[in-house]
Amino acid sequence: MLFTTVSNSDEIRQILALQAQNISNVLSAEAIESQGFLTVRHDPDxxxxxxxxxxxxxxxxxxxxxxxxxxxxREFASDIPVLLPLFEMLEHLSWRGKLLRDTPRWFVMGQVCVAAGYRGQGVFDGMYMKMKESCRADYDFTVTEVAERNKRSLRAHERAGFQTLHTYPDDLTGEVWRVIVLDFDR
Ligand SMILES: CC(C)(COP(=O)(O)OP(=O)(O)OC[C@H]1O[C@@H](n2cnc3c(N)ncnc32)[C@H](O)[C@@H]1OP(=O)(O)O)[C@@H](O)C(=O)NCCC(=O)NCCS
Incomplete structure (x- = not known):
């Protein structure tokens, strides 16, 4: 398995294809429960x-x-309208005693997915190890949010070292979201 970073448009096309296979509305209730699910579809551009x-x-x-x-x-916050409330909330949260809005060296991990045939084989951990290595020079930590309902993803993130920063209910979707953080220097 090669852990690397995106370098061409074909890889972007492959990301969108894998994303489309894992959006909650194409999955069965059983798959959502045991395998997890994605919420956001990205515009290709x-x-x-x-x-x-x-x-x-x-x-x-x-x-x-x-x-x-x-x-x-963070400058992409306004490009994905469904994530704007998350970015607005993050402004008011603190990590290691500093308000996120006053701390420049972090980004949002926008979405993670492992293809069905590759789950449970260390791909998830390998990608976050690669992320630490490739982002450490420019960022100190990353923030993301996982639905409480996505037990598999919560467990995998916890094992990879993510810590809980905040939990909140989203009345619009009925989802309870857990905001989690991964430090790159630990
Ligand atoms: C979530 C996802 C990225 C995790 O990658 P993965 O390769 O499946 O993760 P792993 O198998 O390494 O880890 C899963 C962990 O959850 C546990 N687990 C599996 N199913 C579970 C369930 N239904 N409830 C609770 N824990 C579960 C596994 O035992 C493992 O924990 P362990 O290492 O302590 O044994 C992948 O399953 C996926 O892409 N799912 C669909 C999309 C998705 O949900 N993305 C995340 C959005 S936040």
């Missing part, structure tokens, strides 16, 4: 620009995309 600004992490088995973890610099 926004995803391309995000990767030009800072490359996301991918896992490749030859030419096959086994997984991805998206790096979403």
């Amino acid at each position: 926004v995803l391309r620009r995000m990767n030009e600004a800072y490359p996301s992490v991918i896992a490749k088995d030859g030419e096959i995309l086994a997984g991805y973890a998206l790096v979403m610099p």
Whole structure:
């Protein structure tokens, strides 16, 4: 398995294809329960620009995309309207005693997915190890949010070293979200 960063448009196309297979509305209730699910679909142009600004992490088995973890610099907040409330909330949260809005060296991990045939094989941990290595020079930590309902993802993030920063209910979707942080220097 090769853990690397996005370097061409075909990899972006593969990310969008894997994303489409894992959006909650195409999954059965059983798959959601046991395998997890995605909520956000990215506009191809926004995803391309995000990767030009800072490359996301991918896992490749030859030419096959086994997984991805998206790096979403804060300037992209307004490009993905459904994530705007998250960014607004993050402004008011603190990590290690400092308000996030006063701390420049972090980004939002925009979405993580491992292809069905590659789950449970260390791809998830490998991608976050690669992310630490590729982002450490520019960022101290990353923030993301996981639905409480996504038990598999919560467990995997906890094992990879993420810590809980905040939990809140989203009345619009009925989801309870857990905001979690991964330090890159620990
Ligand atoms: C979530 C996802 C990225 C995790 O990658 P993965 O390769 O499946 O993760 P791993 O198998 O390494 O780790 C899963 C952990 O959850 C545990 N687990 C599996 N199913 C579970 C469930 N239904 N409830 C609780 N824990 C569960 C596993 O035992 C493992 O924990 P362990 O290492 O302590 O044994 C992947 O399953 C996926 O892409 N799912 C669909 C999309 C998704 O949910 N993305 C995340 C959005 S926040």
